[in-house]
Amino acid sequence: MSENSKLKDFNIESRQFESIQVKESELSIIDEVIQDFAPETAFLYNIREDESEEQQIKTGRLHENRILGIILKFYLDGKKKITTGEVESEYKKYFKEIARSTISTYLNMLKKESTLYKEREGRIVYYIFYEEPPKGIKPFWFTRIFCIVPAYFERALYYADLYLTAEKYVNQYIKKYHSEEQNVILRNFKFLIGIVILNILKNRSSKCVLCQFSKREMYNKMEEMISIAVKDRSDVLSDDLQDAIAQKYAEIPIFDGIYIKGENKEENIAETILKLADDYKKDLEFQIMVSNRRTSLRLKQNEVLESENIDI
Secondary structure, X not given: OOHHHHHHHHHHHHOOOOOOOOOOOOOHHHHHHHHHHOHHHOOOOOOOOEHHHHHOOXXXXXXXXXXXXXXXXXXXXXXXXXXXXXXHHXXXXXXXXXXXXXXXXXXXXXXXXXXEEEEEEOOEEEEEEOOOOOOOOOHHHHOOOOOOHHHHHHHHHHHHHHHHOHHHHHHHHHHHHOOOOHHHHHHXXXXXXXXXXXXXXXXXXXXXXXXXOEOHHHHHHHHHHHHHHHHHHXXXXXXXXXXXXXXXXXXXXXXXXXXXXXXXXXXXXHHHHHHHHHHOHHHHHHHHHHHHHHHHHHHHHHHHHHHHHHHO
């Protein structure tokens, strides 16, 4: 099947699903970057669908999976003690809202199972992982316990902020390294950050496929379509650069990506990517030219497909 046909099928089928759109103001900056950098993926990257929730089966395990995923997100940011209120606030960012009492019930169940333990400071109760989350585990086993959506969206949020404030980091870099190609470095930096964000969203969908609660067909198609967008913007770059973007920067530490926040933060991410933007100037110039042509073509194809659907 051609990529054009895949896009048409996905457009039609995706309308059959209800998705939680990015309404939270904090997360909306991801949408702003996607609309600017990869608008052909804007209709699909944030879809979150669960068979269990729709059919009202195994919802207890689903809630536990999501709550542990939220605590994992904080953990990767270097925050290891979490309150019920913080879990409640994060839960409604990513999923259909549930009552605070329900969250408290599942936090206490996870405590009884020795997955979490409690620590009290005055009137405040904190929940903490009883054991440190594993590193290097296969995604299939990890997604049985932890929802990875919050961790991946938090990672995308970090890079979206870099993308939207790119000039600040470029100016710091120019001042430090005395480069005279500010516009070129700015263009390349934003382009690399955009590819990182697309890879984060692709990596996220590849894990959602493995989740016991997910609509796998939907996530398979999502991964396939985002992979096309990634390929359009990176396939003529060197393998080393592609690997670094897809794994080191776009993957969460549980699956061998680097820490970008918290006490384990491994490097100055912005400066490192700026050096790549500077070192690979020629490669990126050619890739951006090719990518612009492809993106223009994809958007025209989308418009044609949408008009055909309207006619039907």
